[in-house]
Amino acid sequence: MKYDYVILGAGSAGCTMASRLSEDPTKSVLLLEAGPDYPDFESYPDDLKFGYDQTASAIDAPHNWSFQGNTTPLATEPMPVPRGRVVGGSSAINGQVLLRGVPEDYDAWAALGNDQWGFTSVLPYLRKLESDMDFGADDFHNSEGFIPVRRFAKxxxxxxxxxxxxxxxxxxxxxxxxxxxxxxxxxxxIPMNNPNGVRMSTSLTFLGAARHRLNLTVKANVIVHRVLFDGNRAIGAQVESGGETFTVEGEDIILCSGAIASPQILMLSGVGPRETLDKFGIPIVQDTPGVGQNLRDHxxxxxxxxxxxxxxxxxxxxxxxxxxxxxxxxxxxxxxxxxxxxxxxxLELAYGKGHLTITSTDPNVQPELNYNYxxxxxxxxxxxxxxxxxxxxxxxxxxxxxxxxxxxxxxxxxxxxxxxxxxxxxxxVSTSQHISGTCKMGPDNDPMAVVDQQCRIKGLENLRVIDASVMPDCIRANTNCTTIMIAERMADIIKGA
Ligand SMILES: Cc1cc2nc3c(=O)[nH]c(=O)nc-3n(C[C@H](O)[C@H](O)[C@H](O)COP(=O)(O)OP(=O)(O)OC[C@H]3O[C@@H](n4cnc5c(N)ncnc54)[C@H](O)[C@@H]3O)c2cc1C
Missing domain, CATH: 3.30.410.40 (Cholesterol Oxidase; domain 2)
Structure with missing residues (x-):
């Protein structure tokens, strides 16, 4: 079956995209996720539900990819890098801080050549995603969005x-x-998205409101291996489910696998730095040197x-x-x-940058993560x-x-x-869990830019990356709110296209 939209990865961005794109009943949406799905609140596991302790992101916890990364030459142990592996993605295991970047962060994106992503352009979407339980609706806040935000009273x-x-x-x-x-x-x-201690992931919020739609199909426990192309046009993805390999097809392929897996899947699909693809014998679809570079974190x-x-x-x-x-x-x-x-x-606006790269053609082998702090x-x-x-x-x-x-x-x-x-x-030194920027958005005169301002991979057709990896630079805040904002805005852009 061919879908209008195939969304690869059901995290902060993926669940937001699936919810918003399926608002149009004439469009079919397929949402694929490597981890399990808990579609109703009653079956939702306690480690995901209750966010005051960090059991969900502990090493080898059931919904954690439990990656490892390199920090500095003086570190004696690899650094644990948690990422959510479940419908809801990292929003389902995170610390629930729902903090926006400062206006200068988005204006800095604009100054880098992304003039449609300055603060005044993104503010309507920072508002749209939230329901602020303390400030209600005003010029800067909203009371009707999917993500509830509250602060602890003094x-x-x-x-x-x-x-x-x-x-x-x-x-x-x-x-x-x-x-x-x-x-x-x-x-x-700090603004938090955990009223009564419940971590309000994008699974419980955005996706929860859309699950009844017959034009939305959510498939869990499906591992994306690579995006498939006809020339420079993305036509689908090769995925694994229950030990079998399947091909899914779509008019629009939207990669939402996060700032580690999205660049990894691109490289496995033949889109990345030529020398890396050559090294692993991956047929080149496009030499895109910025894939996996510009690794930003706090x-x-x-x-x-x-x-x-x-x-x-x-x-x-x-x-x-x-x-x-x-x-x-x-x-x-x-x-x-x-x-x-x-x-x-x-350190909210670090000068240093890292990079990531594949070390294998096996999608189950994590990329090498060099944070370079x-x-x-x-x-x-x-x-x-x-x-x-x-x-x-x-x-x-x-x-x-x-x-x-x-x-x-x-x-x-x-x-x-x-x-x-x-x-x-x-x-x-360790991670603040805010990896971002590894498929950065940028103008045509930036050779390391991967996507344009509509999150389309430059030089290719029908393929977008929409998640934390497209941030040109990491905002001076935790990254969940801004990632959801990007997805909210991109859903409107795609629906209007
Ligand atoms: C422990 C922790 C604490 C954090 N605390 C905060 C916080 O308090 N506040 C805040 O704002 N931010 C926080 N963050 C960061 C924030 O949650 C992330 O930046 C945000 O969730 C990223 O969203 P995303 O959509 O880019 O990726 P994700 O939400 O990680 O989604 C990617 C999805 O793709 C899936 N996927 C990956 N590879 C494949 C594949 N091959 N096939 C199929 N599916 C795949 C993953 O399983 C996942 O569900 C935290 C993160 C972590 C890990």
């Missing part, structure tokens, strides 16, 4: 979160009641703190309310055993040093007196000099 902040807020205010940060406002800045409650440093014996900790409490996090360790021990609190320092520009390390020293200073605030026993890391030795601290940062 009176519900846990003591460590309140202490962080007070320490930051004392250090000069202004109060910031709405971080999704274009003039936001300072310290305040370097992430954790400052764990041991708390006083009598300080109450409950791993099932919300871990993110303001900017401090309380944590337990589902990865290295009993998920119910609380260990302490931690500061998380996130702190490599390209000394300002990345300098800003991270500043953030860590700021957090270490925060614990001297009187509000932490009854909470903090000692900072576990960095040690006094690590803090003694910039060189020592750099060494610790290089050893411990």
């Amino acid at each position: 009176e519900t902040w846990l003591p460590a979160q309140q202490a962080f807020y007070n320490a930051a205010r004392t250090a000069g940060f202004p109060d910031d009641p709405d971080m999704n406002h274009p003039e936001s800045g300072g310290v305040g409650p 370097p992430n440093i954790r400052v764990p703190i041991e708390v006083k014996e009598d300080f109450p900790l409950n791993p099932q409490d919300p871990r993110t309310q303001v900017m401090a996090s309380s944590f337990s360790s589902p990865i290295s021990g009993d998920p119910l055993e609380a260990e302490g609190i931690r500061f998380t320092c996130i 702190f490599a390209d520009d000394p300002r990345d390390l300098a800003r991270m040093r500043e953030a860590v020293r700021l957090c270490v200073g925060f614990v001297d605030h009187p509000d932490y007196a009854n909470i903090v026993k000692e900072i576990i890391e960095p040690t006094q030795g690590d803090l003694e000099s910039d060189d020592a601290l750099d060494n610790w940062l290089m050893r411990t």
Whole structure:
């Protein structure tokens, strides 16, 4: 059977696209996903449903691809890279922060040659996707979108979160009641898409509203191997289901497999850097050197703190309310055993870039992920040093007196000099889970641009990439909101085409 739209990958972008494109009853939509599907709330597993602990993204958790990546030459272990493998994708296992980029982020995309993606162009879609439970409908917010957004009310902040807020205010940060406002800045409650602690993935929201449609077919446990072409025209995909190989056909093929798998599938399909395709004997459809390059993320440093014996900790409490996090360790021990609190320092606009590449023609073998943190520009390390020293200073605030026993890391030795601290940062840096940019959007005079402003792969027909990989640069925010925004906007563009 031939569909109007074949969507490959049912994550943040894929579920949004499937929901919006199937609003037109004259169009048939096929949504394919490698992981399982839980179509109703009752059957939805607890690890996906309840987002306060991070069981869903622990290594080898059932809905996690559990990839690994390289960080810096000083790291002794590969870095765990979680990604959602389930209908809902990474939105089904993520931290539920629903934060927009700042206006300058989208304006920077426009300045790079993507003039249709500046802030005023994307704002209607940042509004469209949300239902803001605190601010309702105004110039910047909406009350009728699929994703519910709320902030923890001040009176519900846990003591460590309140202490962080007070320490930051004392250090000069202004109060910031709405971080999704274009003039936001300072310290305040983070917008979250988890009312009552339920992680509202794109499966529960966008797709949930569309599942009854007869023109929408959702198929889970289907692994996409490659896109099929007739010349330079995409005509379908080769996929595997239940151990059998199938060909699906579509008028429009839309790759929504995320910033790791979308460039991987492109390379396996013959679209990528010529030398990579030659190396693995993949017949070349098009030499597209930017596929897998421009790997953007936010370097992430954790400052764990041991708390006083009598300080109450409950791993099932919300871990993110303001900017401090309380944590337990589902990865290295009993998920119910609380260990302490931690500061998380996130470098929002890193100068350094990484890259990814295939190491095999087997779609089940993950690409090599080189995050390349702190490599390209000394300002990345300098800003991270500043953030860590700021957090270490925060614990001297009187509000932490009854909470903090000692900072576990960095040690006094690590803090003694910039060189020592750099060494610790290089050893411990990790991902903020915001990989993006690996099939970047850009103008024709940018040889590394992969897609145009309509997310079409340049030089090919009937093939788009719509997910976190098309961001020209990572926004200064967590990436779920912006990924959904891109899909919301692209659905309108495609429907109007
Ligand atoms: C642990 C974690 C915490 C995060 N926390 C936050 C947060 O708090 N706030 C925030 O804004 N962002 C957060 N993010 C990031 C955010 O969730 C992602 O940027 C966003 O979900 C990416 O959407 P996507 O559509 O590009 O990819 P995904 O949502 O990852 O979707 C890709 C889909 O394609 C499927 N797929 C991949 N390969 C194949 C194949 N070969 N065949 C078939 N299907 C395939 C995958 O299984 C997946 O369902 C977090 C991410 C993780 C992993």
